[in-house]
Amino acid sequence: MVRDTLTLDSSAKINVRNLNIWYDDHHAIIDADLQIRKNNVTALIGPSGCGKSTFLRALNRMNDFIDDCVTKGSVDIDDTDIYRTQYTNVNNLRKSVGMVFQKPNPFPKSIYENVAYGPRLHRMAEDKEQLDIIVKDSLKKANLWNEVKDRLHDNAFGLSGGQQQRLCIARSLAVDPQILLLDEPCSALDPISTHAIEELILELKKSYTIVIVTHNMHQAKRISDTTAYFHLGEIIEKGSTKKIFDNPSHRKTKAYVSGDFG
Amino acid sequence: MFIWIGPKQKSSGFNEDLIKGFFRISSWITIAITFAILASLSYETIKFFTLVEPRDFFFNTTWSPQTAFRADSVGSSGEFGFIPLIWGTMFITFLAMLIAGPIGLLSAIYTSEYLKPSQRQIVKPLLEVLAGIPTVVYGFFAAIVLGPWLREMGVTLGLDVATESALAAGVVMGMMIIPLISSITDDVIKAVPSAMRDGARGIGATREETIKNIILPAALPGIVAGFIMAIARAIGETMIVVMAAGLAANLTANPLEAVTTVTVQIVTLLIGDQEFDSAKTLSAFALAFTLFVITFILNWIAYRNYKNAINRLKQ
Amino acid sequence: MQSIDLNSKLEGKRRRLQKGLEYACKSALGITALMMLTFFLALGYRGIGAFSQTQIEINVTSIESSTKSTINQSMYNLIKEPDRKTKKSLRQLVTPNAYSKIDITEVGTYVLVAHTDVDMYVKGVYNKLDEVQQVIVDNLIEQDKIYRTWNWDFWTNSDSRSPEIAGIWGAVVGTFYTIGIAILFAFPIGVSCAVHMEEFPQRKGKGWKRYRDFMEININNLAAVPSIVYGLLGLAVLINFFGMSRSISLVGAITLGILVLPVIVISARTALRTVPQHIRDASNGLGASRLQTTIYQVLPAALPGIITGTIIAIARAIGESAPLIMIGMVAFILTAPSTPMDPATTLPVQIFLWADSPERGFAEKTSAAILVLLVALVTLNLLAIWLRKRFEIKW
Numbered sequence: 021m022v023r024d025t026l027t028l029d030s031s032a033k034i035n036v037r038n039l040n041i042w043y044d045d046h047h048a049i050i051d052a053d054l055q056i057r058k059n060n061v062t063a064l065i066g067p068s069g070c071g072k073s074t075f076l077r078a079l080n081r082m083n084d085f086i087d088d089c090v091t092k093g094s095v096d097i098d099d100t101d102i103y104r105t106q107y108t109n110v111n112n113l114r115k116s117v118g119m120v121f122q123k124p125n126p127f128p129k130s131i132y133e134n135v136a137y138g139p140r141l142h143r144m145a146e147d148k149e150q151l152d153i154i155v156k157d158s159l160k161k162a163n164l165w166n167e168v169k170d171r172l173h174d175n176a177f178g179l180s181g182g183q184q185q186r187l188c189i190a191r192s193l194a195v196d197p198q199i200l201l202l203d204e205p206c207s208a209l210d211p212i213s214t215h216a217i218e219e220l221i222l223e224l225k226k227s228y229t230i231v232i233v234t235h236n237m238h239q240a241k242r243i244s245d246t247t248a249y250f251h252l253g254e255i256i257e258k259g260s261t262k263k264i265f266d267n268p269s270h271r272k273t274k275a276y277v278s279g280d281f282g
Numbered sequence: 283m284f285i286w287i288g289p290k291q292k293s294s295g296f297n298e299d300l301i302k303g304f305f306r307i308s309s310w311i312t313i314a315i316t317f318a319i320l321a322s323l324s325y326e327t328i329k330f331f332t333l334v335e336p337r338d339f340f341f342n343t344t345w346s347p348q349t350a351f352r353a354d355s356v357g358s359s360g361e362f363g364f365i366p367l368i369w370g371t372m373f374i375t376f377l378a379m380l381i382a383g384p385i386g387l388l389s390a391i392y393t394s395e396y397l398k399p400s401q402r403q404i405v406k407p408l409l410e411v412l413a414g415i416p417t418v419v420y421g422f423f424a425a426i427v428l429g430p431w432l433r434e435m436g437v438t439l440g441l442d443v444a445t446e447s448a449l450a451a452g453v454v455m456g457m458m459i460i461p462l463i464s465s466i467t468d469d470v471i472k473a474v475p476s477a478m479r480d481g482a483r484g485i486g487a488t489r490e491e492t493i494k495n496i497i498l499p500a501a502l503p504g505i506v507a508g509f510i511m512a513i514a515r516a517i518g519e520t521m522i523v524v525m526a527a528g529l530a531a532n533l534t535a536n537p538l539e540a541v542t543t544v545t546v547q548i549v550t551l552l553i554g555d556q557e558f559d560s561a562k563t564l565s566a567f568a569l570a571f572t573l574f575v576i577t578f579i580l581n582w583i584a585y586r587n588y589k590n591a592i593n594r595l596k597q
Numbered sequence: 598m599q600s601i602d603l604n605s606k607l608e609g610k611r612r613r614l615q616k617g618l619e620y621a622c623k624s625a626l627g628i629t630a631l632m633m634l635t636f637f638l639a640l641g642y643r644g645i646g647a648f649s650q651t652q653i654e655i656n657v658t659s660i661e662s663s664t665k666s667t668i669n670q671s672m673y674n675l676i677k678e679p680d681r682k683t684k685k686s687l688r689q690l691v692t693p694n695a696y697s698k699i700d701i702t703e704v705g706t707y708v709l710v711a712h713t714d715v716d717m718y719v720k721g722v723y724n725k726l727d728e729v730q731q732v733i734v735d736n737l738i739e740q741d742k743i744y745r746t747w748n749w750d751f752w753t754n755s756d757s758r759s760p761e762i763a764g765i766w767g768a769v770v771g772t773f774y775t776i777g778i779a780i781l782f783a784f785p786i787g788v789s790c791a792v793h794m795e796e797f798p799q800r801k802g803k804g805w806k807r808y809r810d811f812m813e814i815n816i817n818n819l820a821a822v823p824s825i826v827y828g829l830l831g832l833a834v835l836i837n838f839f840g841m842s843r844s845i846s847l848v849g850a851i852t853l854g855i856l857v858l859p860v861i862v863i864s865a866r867t868a869l870r871t872v873p874q875h876i877r878d879a880s881n882g883l884g885a886s887r888l889q890t891t892i893y894q895v896l897p898a899a900l901p902g903i904i905t906g907t908i909i910a911i912a913r914a915i916g917e918s919a920p921l922i923m924i925g926m927v928a929f930i931l932t933a934p935s936t937p938m939d940p941a942t943t944l945p946v947q948i949f950l951w952a953d954s955p956e957r958g959f960a961e962k963t964s965a966a967i968l969v970l971l972v973a974l975v976t977l978n979l980l981a982i983w984l985r986k987r988f989e990i991k992w
Contacts (some may be wrong), residue, residue, distance in 0.1 A: 115884035125875035138883040308789035322833035388625035416916030490618040518823025520919040581821040
């Protein structure tokens with residue numbers, strides 16, 4: 021494993037150390053170390069089935085829902101290990117570390133209700149007016165407000181794929197996260213919607229820390245600052261996006277980014 | 283900026299543990315029901331077996347609980363042999379399956395292989411109508427319509443057909459079971475991957491040949507499971523036989539005669555004012571317990587095979 | 598190069614199989630259709646008579662000491678100087694209970710329900726009238742004093758010894774009480790059990806897996822247990838052990854509730870399973886606990902399916918008669934129950950009792966009651982289908 025050019029940055033928002041994850045007997049993540057910097061976009065790339073999603077899900081403990089999944093190691097967010105703390109309020113964790121999934125998954129409710137769900141859950145608004153403000157803000161931040169402001173109470177399923185995904189982003193933004201985890205958010209979308217979301221991500225990174233798993237190398241090149249290359253559960257190489265793509269150190273990385281492999 | 287990770291807090295508006303506890307208790311209730319059934323049935327059955335030898339019960343071929351009452355000693359081996367009862371049950375079930383088996387199977391083949399989806403949407407629910415008819419209605423039909431009609435037919439043909447013939451009960455029971463067989467068979471056939479069909483049609487086999495040589499063999503375990511489930515249902519059926527089958531135990535293979543079944547006897551023995559502890563009433567529980575065990579075993583085997591069949595097909 | 602032969606037909610054995618199988622399948626469906634047709638036609642034919650009732654107009658010219666005698670006297674007046682035997686024949690032209698439904702204090706014409714023998718004669722079912730009765734009846738028919746009208750008694754009366762005024766109302770009320778209470782506790786328990794099994798799998802470990810398998814087998818077995826066993830359960834536990842009284846709807850309700858519980862659990866589980874996993878993921882990802890996700894997202898989304906399944910379970914419960922017979926809901930119910938603790942019966946049991954009756958006038962009543970029951974069930978099923986189409990979420 022090649023050490024990257026980033027030094028151990030103690031101001032890293034997320035610091036993953038020695039992370040190992042098993043699904044039953046399958047060793048899915050092997051000795052992973054990674055620092056995610058604040059207000060950066062970090063891309064996790066690699067061929068399918070190499071554990072990128074598993075790694076991502078470890079960052080907000082979504083793997084807890086899977087039987088037979090064992091996690092060892094530490095994930096420090098702002099210097100607190102979210103796994104070792106005995107009384108981790110996991111629900112609060114997920115409020116602050118939001119996740120957007122591969123296939124847009126709005127709730128079968130109205131657009132308004134979708135965005136309002138999170139704030140309601142966490143009691144973030146004292147009355148309806150405050151809630152309305154939160155909903156409007158989130159939809160604006162997700163670049164969706166103008167398209168839906170006249171039909172907030174329509175069913176979310178009526179939106180196009182790209183709009184639904186932006187709705188899911190708005191939904192996560194509504195609970196005021198600090199970190200956003202995006203699991204291949206554009207793989208189910210057409211190029212135009214993809215572009216819209218990529219633009220959105222570049223805007224969002226000014227206020228949030230973003231980790232994105234992507235299959236699409238060009239996407240990683242377009243929007244990320246840091247990239248980590250995963251291969252069969254190990255992080256083979258990590259570093260600034262420019263370096264990884266233009267001048268990778270490891271031959272496996274080189275094979276992947278040049279398209280010989282995967 | 284810190285992410286606040288603090289102690290576990292009850293942030294929800296309701297008491298989580300109370301509600302989850304209610305859910306858990308609801309699950310336990312279902313276990314309690316099974317336990318109650320087993321306990322009450324076996325308790326009475328054991329009491330029964332203190333009065334009547336198990337060997338007599340299981341192997342005797344005469345069933346006339348009346349004699350036990352007439353003889354003064356309670357323990358007199360009045361005839362509690364249950365073989366004629368189980369024979370009656372199986373005989374009527376057999377007749378029912380003779381009807382329901384082929385009809386259910388062929389109907390299912392038609393609905394799953396021949397019909398367009400729009401037609402299927404109409405025909406399938408129509409078949410289900412048969413399943414929704416209350417069994418007392420079937421019993422009425424068997425006793426008041428079919429039974430006498432068969433008897434009349436018999437008279438014109440010179441045969442002696444009892445009004446409570448096994449045939450009448452069996453035919454109606456068959457009607458009731460058709461949807462059970464057809465819907466399970468349909469499910470199984472639908473589960474056969476289209477890749478198999480395509481493979482056969484692709485080399486020029488006709489639809490019928492594909493069905494006969496490829497699909498049915500693949501679906502067979504599931505179909506058999508469906509048949510077993512139907513048999514279990516027929517064995518446990520009460521109203522049709524109470525109304526249309528006879529009351530006297532009869533070890534015969536003639537469908538034109540009347541036979542009695544396990545379920546009929548259970549009902550007959552418990553209706554009316556009996557002392558709860560007499561051998562008669564207790565025998566009903568012994569019968570019910572046996573019935574419970576038999577249907578449990580059959581359904582377990584069938585369900586397991588059905589699940590396995592579907593899983594294997596899905597691969 | 599040989600060209601592809603597109604024109605020749607199938608030959609011999611292959612053709613026979615092709616034609617034969619299709620023909621066999623169609624015949625199977627045809628036979629089924631024929632059976633169903635015969636079934637419904639036979640019922641309809643036998644039952645249609647019960648919807649009309651024969652009524653008789655009497656002329657009251659003198660008021661006697663009681664309504665009963667008044668009615669009797671007006672019947673005697675139809676024949677000059679009737680002897681004792683004739684008087685009896687005349688009396689029996691009117692339903693035996695006529696005097697209890699009406700108070701005759703003035704002279705005039707009154708309409709009463711005719712006796713079942715007259716009813717059956719008019720409807721052409723059988724003729725048990727003696728000579729005197731026959732003559733009188735034919736006369737009265739010609740004078741339009743005996744005629745058939747819509748049988749309201751069938752709908753508003755409870756059971757009776759006289760088939761001409763017997764009705765299903767008592768049984769209908771009993772059915773409502775019994776099924777209503779049964780669902781009242783089977784629904785919440787059933788849905789909770791389903792939620793527990795689907796949304797809160799137990800902790801990891803081999804022991805827990807065995808527990809889950811056991812629950813699975815248990816529920817599936819309970820759904821397949823013959824209904825009569827539930828009747829025995831009710832008999833042994835509720836009546837024998839707890840000493841509850843026989844033939845009250847509360848006992849029937851508990852028994853039916855237990856019977857229908859596994860069905861509700863299974864259909865609720867299926868409904869819960871159709872909710873895609875990604876909805877749960879989205880909710881959990883926003884920081885909701887499992888319970889919150891279940892209550893706020895999963896259950897509402899699964900609700901249409903759960904309700905549809907419950908309605909179908911209700912339809913099944915309504916048709917059950919064997920367990921209720923076992924626990925004794927076979928009493929002769931003269932008035933509709935007013936509380937769940939009153940003796941009651943349900944419509945299918947009523948049908949069973951009437952079918953057993955030697956009185957021939959009950960034959961048409963039984964068929965008619967069956968028709969009512971079937972219509973109710975069809976309506977319920979259509980309701981379930983409509984609900985599902987209207988409210989189901991297309992993922």
